[in-house]
Amino acid sequence: GPDDMPAEIWNKVKNHPCYSEEAHHHYARMHVAVAPACNIQCNYCNRKYDCSNESRPGVVSQKLTPEQAVKKVVAVASEIPQMTVLGIAGPGDALANPKKTFDTFRMLQEQAPDIKLCLSTNGLALPALVDEICKYNIDHVTITINMVDPEVGAKIYPWIFWDHKRVTGVEAARILHENQMLGLEMLTARGVLTKINSVLIPGINDEHLIEVNREVKKRGAFLHNIMPLISEAEHGTVFGLTGQRGPSAQELKAVQDACMGGANLMRHCRQCRADAVGLLGEDRSEEFTLDKIEEME
Numbered sequence: 001g002p003d004d005m006p007a008e009i010w011n012k013v014k015n016h017p018c019y020s021e022e023a024h025h026h027y028a029r030m031h032v033a034v035a036p037a038c039n040i041q042c043n044y045c046n047r048k049y050d051c052s053n054e055s056r057p058g059v060v061s062q063k064l065t066p067e068q069a070v071k072k073v074v075a076v077a078s079e080i081p082q083m084t085v086l087g088i089a090g091p092g093d094a095l096a097n098p099k100k101t102f103d104t105f106r107m108l109q110e111q112a113p114d115i116k117l118c119l120s121t122n123g124l125a126l127p128a129l130v131d132e133i134c135k136y137n138i139d140h141v142t143i144t145i146n147m148v149d150p151e152v153g154a155k156i157y158p159w160i161f162w163d164h165k166r167v168t169g170v171e172a173a174r175i176l177h178e179n180q181m182l183g184l185e186m187l188t189a190r191g192v193l194t195k196i197n198s199v200l201i202p203g204i205n206d207e208h209l210i211e212v213n214r215e216v217k218k219r220g221a222f223l224h225n226i227m228p229l230i231s232e233a234e235h236g237t238v239f240g241l242t243g244q245r246g247p248s249a250q251e252l253k254a255v256q257d258a259c260m261g262g263a264n265l266m267r268h269c270r271q272c273r274a275d276a277v278g279l280l281g282e283d284r285s286e287e288f289t290l291d292k293i294e295e296m297e
């Protein structure tokens with residue numbers, strides 16, 4: 001709240017529904033699905049639908065060009081006055097094809113300067129793009145960090161695409177890890193509020209997330225959001241096919257409780273889709289398809 005943080009930080013969180021538990025009752029966010037490509041493979045991915053960094057499986061997001069995305073944001077903002085934040089969170093990685101992401105942000109900064117900009121990434125491409133992120137006044141970045149030990153990482157990430165080649169195994173996880181840590185340090189050094197999402201995968205990184213929490217706190221993470229793995233064989237995730245289960249509510253709470261005293265935890269995440277619209281937990285994306293937006297004009 002306003003009493004326990006500097007005014008400058010309070011101003012960045014007070015109407016961001018993800019960064020403030022209180023704000024999520026009153027303020028809405030929307031996502032635009034302008035980022036279909038990804039530069040890594042997660043064993044829990046169901047990108048056929050959405051980046052499972054954050055998204056629930058099941059429905060394909062309507063992929064938009066930056067121009068269509070801007071049109072949609074402007075239309076939604078005029079219908080939903082509580083809409084304060086625009087995030088780019090998939091369906092792939094927001095920074096794997098940075099041109100579309102930054103074109104969208106640039107146009108929005110010009111056409112709707114009151115809307116806060118937010119992005120979510122796996123962090124691989126982050127260090128190279130921090131300067132560009134700061135150029136568009138993006139105040140909030142989420143990095144999905146599931147490990148700080150490449151041996152653990154090798155069980156989660158079969159490969160990454162790095163320096164024009166595919167890299168596999170522990171080496172791939174090491175490169176991803178180094179970029180995530182460096183990206184986090186660079187963002188916090190520049191005053192960008194950085195939230196960490198971690199997917200809790202029982203038997204793979206459950207205990208390990210306590211160490212992840214410590215390491216991200218040390219590097220200035222503002223919030224840590226520990227989310228349950230949604231593992232679904234019918235959506236073709238590698239984990240789904242190997243029978244990897246998600247955690248129970250008690251297992252999730254146990255890991256969150258074990259992190260108390262470390263980086264502050266977010267506990268109100270609703271694992272939004274890449275094209276979510278509305279208050280957290282509410283999904284109004286069907287009201288704002290491209291066809292319907294064209295009818296509104």
Ligand code: CLF
Pocket residue numbers: 017018029030031054055085086087088089118119120140142225268269270271272280
């Ligand atoms: Fe979107 Fe993510 Fe920005 Fe929020 S969602 S990019 S920080 S504006 Fe929020 Fe949704 Fe959880 Fe994400 S509830 S999935 S934490």
Ligand code: SF4
Pocket residue numbers: 038039040041042044045046047050051052053091092093122
């Ligand atoms: Fe899928 Fe997201 Fe992982 Fe990319 S970062 S492989 S889109 S879950």
